[in-house]
Amino acid sequence: MTVLLTGLPSAGKTSLATAARATLLAAGHQVEILDGDVVRRELWPELGLSPEDRERNLTRIGSVALLLARNGITTIVAAIAPYAHSRAALRAAHAGIPFAEVHIATPLEVCRRRDVKGLYARQARGEITGVTGVDAVYEEPVDPDLRIDTSLEDVGESADRLVDFILHGPVGSRARMG
Numbered sequence: 005m006t007v008l009l010t011g012l013p014s015a016g017k018t019s020l021a022t023a024a025r026a027t028l029l030a031a032g033h034q035v036e037i038l039d040g041d042v043v044r045r046e047l048w049p050e051l052g053l054s055p056e057d058r059e060r061n062l063t064r065i066g067s068v069a070l071l072l073a074r075n076g077i078t079t080i081v082a083a084i085a086p087y088a089h090s091r092a093a094l095r096a097a098h099a100g101i102p103f104a105e106v107h108i109a110t111p112l113e114v115c116r117r118r119d120v121k122g123l124y125a126r127q128a129r130g131e132i133t134g135v136t137g138v139d140a141v142y143e144e145p146v147d148p149d150l151r152i153d154t155s156l157e158d159v160g161e162s163a164d165r166l167v168d169f170i171l172h173g174p175v176g177s178r179a180r181m182g
């Protein structure tokens with residue numbers, strides 16, 4: 005199964021992926037995380053943040069996720085994934101393999117206050133442009149399989165909901181097929 009955590013910088017994608025992995029590993033599952041930040045640095049450092057490169061990034065992440073998920077590994081993708089068409093393509097690539105889109109729907113103002121990596125502040129100071137949600141587009145998922153607003157609960161509570169969803173699905177069945 006592949007679970008895409010999509011959302012703005014500082015929404016909580018990495019924190020939730022990490023916490024969910026710990027719980028799933030303890031329960032005996034095989035789990036991998038593909039974090040946009042990490043795979044960009046380690047696997048394809050040549051990609052930047054242009055719309056084309058963001059699209060390529062998710063396509064490549066999808067290829068790796070598919071290999072893992074196909075082999076029974078629960079694969080959590082933590083990436084901004086700003087474009088609806090890229091997310092739809094990722095789902096389509098998982099034909100026959102369970103896939104879920106989880107919108108980490110933390111309000112922009114909360115993300116901006118957290119600013120874990122200082123991106124919002126750097127954009128406000130005019131040092132960088134193209135920060136997703138501010139001066140680069142984030143197309144909000146209209147029909148995600150799950151929505152988590154991390155401004156409403158702590159990491160443990162959000163992670164519990166994510167794990168419950170991964171194990172049992174929204175209505176007791178696993179996420180819908182890709």
Ligand SMILES: Nc1ncnc2c1ncn2[C@@H]1O[C@H](COP(=O)(O)OS(=O)(=O)O)[C@@H](OP(=O)(O)O)[C@H]1O
Binds near residue numbers: 039
């Ligand atoms: N301008 C700008 N906009 C957005 N993000 C930026 C930018 N510059 C650097 N970063 C850092 O790169 C991480 C985004 O990588 P992703 O692969 O998740 O992005 S994308 O899906 O290709 O849009 C993202 O990681 P997260 O903060 O974990 O979301 C940022 O740390």
Ligand SMILES: Nc1ncnc2c1ncn2[C@@H]1O[C@H](COP(=O)(O)OP(=O)(O)O)[C@@H](O)[C@H]1O
Binds near residue numbers: 013155
């Ligand atoms: N319910 C929650 N779920 C996830 N993160 C939360 C939550 N509440 C507060 N946070 C905090 O928000 C920040 C999210 O940062 P991070 O996980 O790196 O975001 P992202 O990967 O989306 O950029 C962390 O400092 C985390 O402790």
